[in-house]
Amino acid sequence: MAKYYDIDDILAEDELVPAIFKVAANEVGLIDSSDDTNKVESGSKVELPFWLASELHLRQAVSVGFPRCFNKRTQEEIKADAAHVDLRNRCPYFYELGCKIVLLTGDKSIGPVLLVAFMTRYKEVLIKAHTTSLTVAPKSLTLLTNEETKLYEAARSSTAAMKKWRMGGPRLQKASVLGRKRKPVQ
């Protein structure tokens, strides 16, 4: 509950994870829309958002698996060259969701993959964030997950702030409400 108000935490829990119903359930045909009986048979495979799947998992109603972004192929790609895997396309909350599923199911098989992926990609972000010019965003930015983008932005904004200060930017900053009548100076 420590991150109750963290919007990223909330969004990460909205990602879909595969789940298999262990019990049959009535009146929830919406979840499994393959037939019109308005019920879910035991053993049927469905995709649920993580927040729902985890609650059902804790009540022994479903068993949660790993979503597609942690499949064998992605793991192989990460082992081959983690820095150039398009994780944002697969799951923008790759690390957060991975951690949550591991903690929920106790299946630690993807733990090392997450760590290796972050270790490799962290270096890439570090180099890019501190070296590339401030105006042009590098292409590889589109591959980064949410957490990595935040890292990149953190590094870039502090570097940019230092540069601006060194160039001797305006010492006195005008409040945005002042001088609205004039044309904005670009």
Place this chain on the structure above:
Amino acid sequence: MAGQSDPGGSTFTAAELEFLAEDETVEIVPNMRMDTLDFICGQYGPLRPQITAQVPLWLAVALKKRGNARDDIPDVYLVRSLIEDIKDVRFHKIGTGMEKLTGRASAIVLKHISAMEVNIVRPFTARALETFYKLDSPEMLPDSERGAVKHSQVADHGQRRPLRPNR
């Protein structure tokens, strides 16, 4: 002490650091006579013409603006370019040092690093360490893999402590 610009956070703006830096003492050569100055931060002076004195930078700047003192910097342009060179070298060194950051490091020790340098790398490093901490926790890794993924760690960085919630 935290910066005023970022409530709750721990970063300063460059301007705030500049303000703090003005408390450093410098040597000036006054050209007028003034008795000891009693400030909350300490006593400075007395100032005697042509005798060097140690005063904080902000006082030195104020005196120089009024033409009451001069500094002993022989070539301002040279100093500027030297500082620029030192800055580049040091930032490069910090960058290469940070590349070595891996899991297992729940804290890093940065020795002999200036306030501005810490301030630049702080947001990035703190975030990265937090993620490393999360991914490298015993709940995340199978026992057989613990320690296998680390590359060149010299020593264990002490016991794992629970993180203080700060975000």
